Amino acid sequence: MANIALMGHGVVGSGVAEVLLKNKEAFEGKLGEEVNLKYILDLRDFDVPYKNLFTKDFQTIVQDKSVSVVVEVMGGLKPAYDFVKTCLENGKSVVTSNKELVAAKGAELLRLAREHNVNFLFEASVGGGIPIIRPMHQCLAANEIREVAGILNGTTNFILTKMIREQMAFDEALKLAQSLGYAEKDPTADIEGGDACRKICILASLAYGKHVYPEQVKTEGITKLTSEDVAYAESWGGVIKLIGRAKKLENGKLHIMVSPAFISRESQLAGVDDVFNGILVRGDATGDVVFYGKGAGKLPTASAVVADIIDEIKHKDTIKTLYWEDGSKDYVEQYENYSTPMYIRCSAQNTKTALAQANELFGTVNMLARKNQPENEVAFVTPVLTEKAIAEGIKKLELSGVSVLAQIRILDY
Template sequence: MANIAVLGHGVVGSGVLEVLTSHAASIAKRAKEEIHVKYILDLKEFPGLPYSDRFTKDFNVILNDPEVQIVVEVMGGLHPAYDFVKACLENGKSVVTSNKELVAQKGAELLAIAQANNLNFLFEASVGGGIPIIRPISQCLAANDVTEIAGILNGTTNFILTKMIREQMNFEDALKLAQQLGYAERNPSADVEGLDACRKICILASLAFGTHVYPDSVYTEGITKITLQDVDFADVWGGVIKLIGSVKKLENGQVHIMVCPMFVHRGSQLASVDDVFNGIMVRGDATGDVVFYGKGAGKLPTASAVVADVIDCVKHFKARKYLFWEDAKPNYVADFGSMETSAFVRVSAKDSDTALNTAADVFGKITPLLAKRPVQGEAGFTVENLTEKELSDKLAALEARGVKVEGRIRISDY
């Protein structure tokens, strides 16, 4: 029998208990032994549950029990999750987590502690929820040199953008609907400002390329400034707007990494990923593009991924799974200003002709887009093959000549 403890009995934690309870026999068969939840840590009371007698409010009870071999951390946030996970690894207990913030901020350190103690630190659920992605990158695609990863990594923002595209709902109304349906938190900033997607692309980049990327080194832009006019221009251009997290390995060993809204062409597999679904494209030298698709969050999909990691831990008590990356290196993340980009720009002036003529003068070459529902004085155009710095400089030059930049959205080549 393998004894485990679960830290947290929220949405994911209760889902983990539900999966372990309802699928106990099949899980034991796959793990080759019974998995027993000995403790559940939570400050709240949960009477009337089949496992109510296993709750504790004292983490040290779990830490100091030698029978507990695996600890499942589903509390979320950095503290006290980081302190608890670190203590468990230092005290001989493998850890499974769904906590993307923890892995993105502390992954290199915790993996090093796990390696030093011949333990496992597994986190399949931290990126794709129920979508398998960590295991495929580390195992199934191990024969490839992964060169690029890009994806729709946040279901909340994808739901909002889908409503804007399909139903012409403005951002504020689509966000309100997402909150009513339980897809967005009361404070949605982690989703709509791109922070959640940033943490996930950091984890994927760290895993794929072997060096930790911290979220504060990633250019991150959310969807709060996207308007229905932008959606209209994207349609005219031939695509849709998606919030994309992307990382690319450069020939010099650095990486370009960013999170931002992008025009995605209708022919792309990512363009058809709608509602709360996620899609992650992994580009390998042998496989080409491989896309992973599914619900990126939710109680039972996420719990399923957590329990799969628990089974993996049980099967590898004496044979540590190789999952590791080094800590960050100086200048590993290339300067954002050097990144080459193509972009859509929406501008306004006293009239659209003035806006476009001035833009053509500043950029040299632009491709105007004709909106289906024109707004007086506004115009939209695309530009190609500029560095981010060149683009910013030219947009500043436009402003200096009296043309207001209303919006800027990168153009994807995925």
């Protein structure tokens, strides 16, 4: 018999309990042994058919040697980190959907799991119900992964879709997302890029074998985007998406960033709309492989969690392919050294003079136009330059009296 303990009974936790209890016979048929949800840890009281399973004491789980798999769906670092660490040290495999935990402590917890010959699995931490962690460390193991990039946050993608399709202002689209339950009352982690940052850290750590910490990642959100930028993106031939991406450089360091970006309409990511996520993995043998689906939600996330539970019951020993080493302070390349074309929107008394200055500062730029463009507005795309050179050019433009209103990177995915 495989006894399971569940820590947390919020949206995801209740979904996990529902799936485990509803599909119990199917799991047992696949595994050839009984699966028993023995404990649910939560400080609150719930009037549910399985209320007899609840406990408020974490030690009940730790001290029960019959519990082999513990599921952490509480979220945050405190007390999740201490609880997960203790479970691993006591020889219990752990499944989590907690992206904050994996992004901050993944290398340490994977090492602990290996030392105690158990597993630490976290498929649901990136992409909700989209299979991505397992395919990367198993199905794509024969590849050298050149890049990982994707739309990793459904809330921001919903907002941008409304801005693109219905010409909504950012604030209006955010309010709609909140009213539909796609955005939290405090949406900061989504709209400022923090959620996508944690997810790209996990994917990069897995792809390249060394831990990347969120504080090492240049992260920009979508709060400064306007309908004018959306219109210029359309004129250019694409759309704006919030993209998290990571790439191994020739010097051994990593380029990793989260930011809004222009991407071509022909990109496989351009058609990923509403609350859906899309993750592109660029391998040397496979080329581009894209994983698509709902990136959050009670049952999609619960599905990924339960799949990990089944995996841990089947694999009594540590899964060797899921592992990365600790990172280092100098592992991530300074973003200023990376090269990209850049869309820049300006306001100037004399647009012809401003455009001439732009050509002088950046090289030959590609001018853009939009409907109802004001006479004092000019927008263009620079050639490929380092971020440092672009920043210096923008500073000189502003010193000459030109107001730079927006700048957005242009990516090739």
